[in-house]
Amino acid sequence: MINVTQTFLPPIEEYNAILKRAWEKKWLTNRGELVLELEDKIKNKYHISNILATTNGTLPLQIAIKCLELKGEIITTPFSYIATTSSIIWEGCHPVFVDIDEETFNIDPLKIERAITPKTSAILATHVFGNPCKIDAIAKIAKKHNLKVIYDAAHSFGVSYNNQSIFEYGDVSTCSFHATKIFHTGEGGALFTKDKELYNKLYYHHNFGHKGALDFHGLGINAKISELQAAMGLAVFPYLEAIFERRESLYKRYQKELKGSVQFQKIESNCDYNYSYIPVVFKTEKQLQDVVNLLNNNHIYPRQYFNPSLNTIAYINGDVMPVSESISSRVLCLPLYFDLAEAQVLLISNLIRNCISNE
Ligand SMILES: *Cc1c(COP(=O)(O)O)cnc(C)c1O
Numbered sequence: 001m002i003n004v005t006q007t008f009l010p011p012i013e014e015y016n017a018i019l020k021r022a023w024e025k026k027w028l029t030n031r032g033e034l035v036l037e038l039e040d041k042i043k044n045k046y047h048i049s050n051i052l053a054t055t056n057g058t059l060p061l062q063i064a065i066k067c068l069e070l071k072g073e074i075i076t077t078p079f080s081y082i083a084t085t086s087s088i089i090w091e092g093c094h095p096v097f098v099d100i101d102e103e104t105f106n107i108d109p110l111k112i113e114r115a116i117t118p119k120t121s122a123i124l125a126t127h128v129f130g131n132p133c134k135i136d137a138i139a140k141i142a143k144k145h146n147l148k149v150i151y152d153a154a155h156s157f158g159v160s161y162n163n164q165s166i167f168e169y170g171d172v173s174t175c176s177f178h179a180t181k182i183f184h185t186g187e188g189g190a191l192f193t194k195d196k197e198l199y200n201k202l203y204y205h206h207n208f209g210h211k212g213a214l215d216f217h218g219l220g221i222n223a224k225i226s227e228l229q230a231a232m233g234l235a236v237f238p239y240l241e242a243i244f245e246r247r248e249s250l251y252k253r254y255q256k257e258l259k260g261s262v263q264f265q266k267i268e269s270n271c272d273y274n275y276s277y278i279p280v281v282f283k284t285e286k287q288l289q290d291v292v293n294l295l296n297n298n299h300i301y302p303r304q305y306f307n308p309s310l311n312t313i314a315y316i317n318g319d320v321m322p323v324s325e326s327i328s329s330r331v332l333c334l335p336l337y338f339d340l341a342e343a344q345v346l347l348i349s350n351l352i353r354n355c356i357s358n359e
Helices: 012-025 033-046 059-067 082-090 109-115 135-145 196-206 227-258 285-297 322-330 342-357
Strands: 051-054 073-076 094-097 120-126 148-152 172-176 189-192 279-281 331-333
Touching (some): 033 051, 033 227, 051 196, 059 082, 059 148, 059 196, 073 082, 082 094, 189 196, 227 342, 285 322, 322 331
Parallel strands (some): 073 120, 148 172
Antiparallel strands (some): 172 189, 279 331
């Protein structure tokens, strides 16, 4: 069986050696030495101003909305994982969708200004599949209309834009370290901001609002990452470059094999990409269905990321988003992971090519 992804697991002895440190200290959470070490490693590797590791990649979105004191409408993308939109609603705000660019799959900045109303407080955009948004255009619009910017950078670990970590952009950026993501701690995530004062506020909020043992800075929640999660991150960390390299090579092999048969995502030019996903778009929904059926019959399970387009979900009921809905109905993320063999990429590509040419 070949799934869309397979979690990268470091040698278990290496994981155990790190876990042993937690055992020896009898210290499992509340920002122990493993969490601090993981934060330091990420911060130094990518030259990041401030990082706060968290227990997943969804709470950071909610905490960011809370700490930026956003109200009313938040402009967002319909082409993302549900957490992007559900966080807005969970925080009592209203998601206003703006359609995506059909080549990059990211929110289309040309359509953002039309969606701004006196109630708009922010833009929450996803760097879809790790591909950077039009960051400069979004920053300009935000400045002009006095809006905050949050980037859901759940897929973007390791990506840089204009020679800076992608996490340095926006008022706040968030990441997910979920087991299906390119860098993982089992469950986990992080908050990033260049603003030290805002960082402190995020920090308090992620730990019940605690200011020392007896005092409270204000309202908070529990989004703390544990030592057990950090241990996994530390064990995966030394393999990052090998993971990026392997994925790049498999990604490029897919591109070579499927060139002319499907549409690929257009990656921004001034970025260092992480090859976190290989989405392909078919000409029609029927073509996609035929390919999915054929691959499934061969025990290959790609995923339709992102389908449905978030504006169409019943409890959300947003405006029609023609581009997002069209891409959603025709997009497929093909298997891509460290242990995938090149022969498997060839097998999958051949099945797809044959399926398409039979139509
Ligand atoms: C995975 C993901 C999240 C949520 O991250 P978790 O760590 O699973 O909570 C948020 N946004 C996007 C775009 C994601 O893909």
